[in-house]
Amino acid sequence: MSTFQERYAASVMNTFGPPKLVLVKGEGAHVWDVDGNEYVDLLGGIAVNALGHGHPALVEAVSAQLQTLGHVSNFFTTPQQVELAEKLLELIGADAGGGKVFFTNSGTEANEAAFKLTRRTGRTHVVVAEQSFHGRTMGALALTSKEAYRAPFEPLPGDVTFVPFGDVDALAAAVTDRTAAILLEPIQGEAGVNVLPDGFLATARAIADEHGALLWLDEVQSGMGRTGEWFAHLPSGVTPDVVTVAKGLGGGFPIGACIALGPAGELLQPGNHGTTFGGNPVACAAALAVIRTIEEQDLLEHVSVLGQKLRDGLVADPRVTEVRGEGLLIGLDLAEERSAEVAAAALKSGFIINNATPQRIRLAPPLVLTDDDAKAFLAAWPAILDEAF
Numbered sequence: 001m002s003t004f005q006e007r008y009a010a011s012v013m014n015t016f017g018p019p020k021l022v023l024v025k026g027e028g029a030h031v032w033d034v035d036g037n038e039y040v041d042l043l044g045g046i047a048v049n050a051l052g053h054g055h056p057a058l059v060e061a062v063s064a065q066l067q068t069l070g071h072v073s074n075f076f077t078t079p080q081q082v083e084l085a086e087k088l089l090e091l092i093g094a095d096a097g098g099g100k101v102f103f104t105n106s107g108t109e110a111n112e113a114a115f116k117l118t119r120r121t122g123r124t125h126v127v128v129a130e131q132s133f134h135g136r137t138m139g140a141l142a143l144t145s146k147e148a149y150r151a152p153f154e155p156l157p158g159d160v161t162f163v164p165f166g167d168v169d170a171l172a173a174a175v176t177d178r179t180a181a182i183l184l185e186p187i188q189g190e191a192g193v194n195v196l197p198d199g200f201l202a203t204a205r206a207i208a209d210e211h212g213a214l215l216w217l218d219e220v221q222s223g224m225g226r227t228g229e230w231f232a233h234l235p236s237g238v239t240p241d242v243v244t245v246a247k248g249l250g251g252g253f254p255i256g257a258c259i260a261l262g263p264a265g266e267l268l269q270p271g272n273h274g275t276t277f278g279g280n281p282v283a284c285a286a287a288l289a290v291i292r293t294i295e296e297q298d299l300l301e302h303v304s305v306l307g308q309k310l311r312d313g314l315v316a317d318p319r320v321t322e323v324r325g326e327g328l329l330i331g332l333d334l335a336e337e338r339s340a341e342v343a344a345a346a347l348k349s350g351f352i353i354n355n356a357t358p359q360r361i362r363l364a365p366p367l368v369l370t371d372d373d374a375k376a377f378l379a380a381w382p383a384i385l386d387e388a389f
């Protein structure tokens with residue numbers, strides 16, 4: 001009998017390389033593989049499993065909604081869809097009637113919706129940061145900087161200018177009166193967690209205003225409580241025109257959203273865009289359960305406190321040269337290009353972490369990660385580095 005890994009290789013397209021594990025069960029921040037080994041999941045399905053695995057509130061919401069009404073076409077709406085749109089606008093700080101939401105099934109689709117929305121300004125030029133990641137569909141890929149991802153699929157939609165991340169002068173020079181939008185991740189996740197310098201978003205807002213361009217923030221990874229705030233941009237006080245979210249929104253149930261604030265909410269009109277599954281009541285019920293649980297359990301505070309403890313503990317080893325991030329979106333630089341070895345050693349010790357780049361490790365655990373699990377990881381950390389270095 002061949003293994004699931006062998007059967008995967010024979011039946012699933014090889015877009016991700018060989019899977020590291022075959023997972024069969026999860027509970028809280030723990031998962032188990034097909035051989036019965038237990039792991040602490042410090043990646044959370046890449047910032048997706050906000051409530052961890054098998055959270056009763058999520059299971060109950062999805063099951064109950066599926067039993068009641070599982071899908072309707074977009075000729076109709078449901079209370080769950082309307083409530084989620086209103087809730088997202090409330091969390092982002094929009095006044096009543098101050099914004100509009102378009103629901104999708106993923107992050108890349110949220111960005112496709114936003115990209116099309118920017119075209120409705122009558123302009124096409126978009127200014128994006130280097131090291132950006134906005135998704136793998138053709139539009140989002142056009143806005144993603146990594147050459148290896150782009151090159152095999154060119155020509156991509158054009159009129160995109162990349163500027164160094166966090167470089168005010170480069171941004172000011174790139175934006176003109178024919179720029180439709182500036183697109184930024186407040187914290188770049190896939191790049192290994194790059195945090196924008198203080199004051200940068202306010203400057204970007206001013207540059208956008210000067211040229212009549214939209215400010216679009218991709219919070220697919222940084223949003224929905226991951227940083228200890230509902231959205232990573234909120235502490236800046238800046239009001240963007242468009243915010244895209246996905247990953248943590250449904251806690252593992254696929255859903256994304258393009259949130260447009262103020263007049264930008266009117267740019268997409270009937271016939272301009274659509275999706276069959278986007279905004280279905282099961283996905284919206286999942287997201288409402290995630291948001292309700294974060295509120296009821298005061299998880300934003302927990303995320304801030306635990307994130308700080310993790311960052312302090314991780315940087316204490318000389319083989320770690322820098323630790324960055326907010327809340328439970330954490331990136332660290334190793335003294336050498338050994339992130340693959342470090343991730344492999346962690347896995348052997350029972351911890352799932354991510355080698356985001358050859359020299360950078362990323363953690364994005366469930367927001368419900370316990371103090372004990374965080375402590376166990378910090379206790380194992382020096383031995384993990386010993387094995388990898």
Ligand SMILES: *Cc1c(COP(=O)(O)O)cnc(C)c1O
Nearest residue numbers: 106107108133134135189220221
């Ligand atoms: C993951 C991610 C995306 C793409 O989301 P998918 O759901 O994988 O399509 C887009 N932007 C950012 C910032 C991301 O982290």
